[in-house]
Amino acid sequence: MTRVLSCIQPTGDVHLGNYLGALRNWVAGQHEKEVFHGIVDLHALTITEEPGVLGENTLELAAMLFAVGLDPEVATVFVQSHVPEHPQLGWVMECTLSFGELSRMTQFKDKTAKREGNFISAGLFSYPALQAADIVLYDTNEVPVGDDQRQHVEITRDAAIRFNHRFGDTLVVPEAVTPAAGARVMDLQDPTSKMSKSLGGAGCIMMLDEPTAIMKKFKRAVTDSESEVRYDVAAKPGVSGLLDILAAATGTTPHAAAEGYTQYGPLKVDTGEAVVAMLEPIQARYHELIGDPAELTRLLQIGSGRARTVASTTLSRVYDAIGLVPA
Numbered sequence: 001m002t003r004v005l006s007c008i009q010p011t012g013d014v015h016l017g018n019y020l021g022a023l024r025n026w027v028a029g030q031h032e033k034e035v036f037h038g039i040v041d042l043h044a045l046t047i048t049e050e051p052g053v054l055g056e057n058t059l060e061l062a063a064m065l066f067a068v069g070l071d072p073e074v075a076t077v078f079v080q081s082h083v084p085e086h087p088q089l090g091w092v093m094e095c096t097l098s099f100g101e102l103s104r105m106t107q108f109k110d111k112t113a114k115r116e117g118n119f120i121s122a123g124l125f126s127y128p129a130l131q132a133a134d135i136v137l138y139d140t141n142e143v144p145v146g147d148d149q150r151q152h153v154e155i156t157r158d159a160a161i162r163f164n165h166r167f168g169d170t171l172v173v174p175e176a177v178t179p180a181a182g183a184r185v186m187d188l189q190d191p192t193s194k195m196s197k198s199l200g201g202a203g204c205i206m207m208l209d210e211p212t213a214i215m216k217k218f219k220r221a222v223t224d225s226e227s228e229v230r231y232d233v234a235a236k237p238g239v240s241g242l243l244d245i246l247a248a249a250t251g252t253t254p255h256a257a258a259e260g261y262t263q264y265g266p267l268k269v270d271t272g273e274a275v276v277a278m279l280e281p282i283q284a285r286y287h288e289l290i291g292d293p294a295e296l297t298r299l300l301q302i303g304s305g306r307a308r309t310v311a312s313t314t315l316s317r318v319y320d321a322i323g324l325v326p327a
Helices: 016-029 053-068 085-096 099-103 106-114 122-136 147-167 211-219 237-250 254-258 264-290 293-322
Strands: 003-008 034-039 076-079 142-144 175-177
Touching (some): 003 122, 016 034, 016 264, 034 053, 053 264, 053 293, 076 293, 085 122, 085 147, 099 147, 106 122, 147 175, 147 293, 237 254, 237 264, 264 293
Parallel strands (some): 003 034, 003 142, 034 076
């Protein structure tokens, strides 16, 4: 069976765009392929400077992943730092990649530019090596990525190919694949931009928002000066954004969702109510898990145990290929 790896950093709360654009596809995909989903907390260390925050964010993200429907008995959901083979193989990948290759990584240049004048972790430079280890540890066949992440899969492929050339056929060379298209979710206050916390809270629906807060945000959603409800992304981005969300929440198409509306007010209310109804069971399950640390820990142990079984086999194969002295 095809093995797929998708990872996520525990660096903030999950919003509606994350869910409809990606996480819901993760839930559907767990029954189609052998999936591994890592909460990559070690990667988040590149920007973490306060104690306690990263662990709390990790547990909250884990609870959300299970709440949206990832089944720990089907999908391997694990915390990166619970699988020590990640940093162990990460060092091997650092020694396999060159300084030049790492220095050409676009995201390193972008992230260091944003942090100009502040502390810049060496991990921001070398983390593509750890990311390569994340991928090859699980004999990953496919890595679903957007265009902004393809460079990371390419450098992983280069590392795997180089390692195999030096030490024999050892690592599976992964392929970057375009993920299944998720729902188009735009910011409610800036409908020409994707929903994002960075644009401001009023335009972003957080997964744990109270129903009253959700309804308030939808009622204040930016539309236009006309009154016709139709799906036209170019001419009516605000209305089209609402129709995209309503369609995703109700299982229809944006064009079909537009039928029957003659005013924006009812569309905003119905979209808000559909989102509230969709999120209600997710929020209930999340609060159950976050209120039961023992159960949440048990679910993570299932995934981390399964991940270690695969990862330790790969690491042993790598060490044997290099010719390191067995422990």
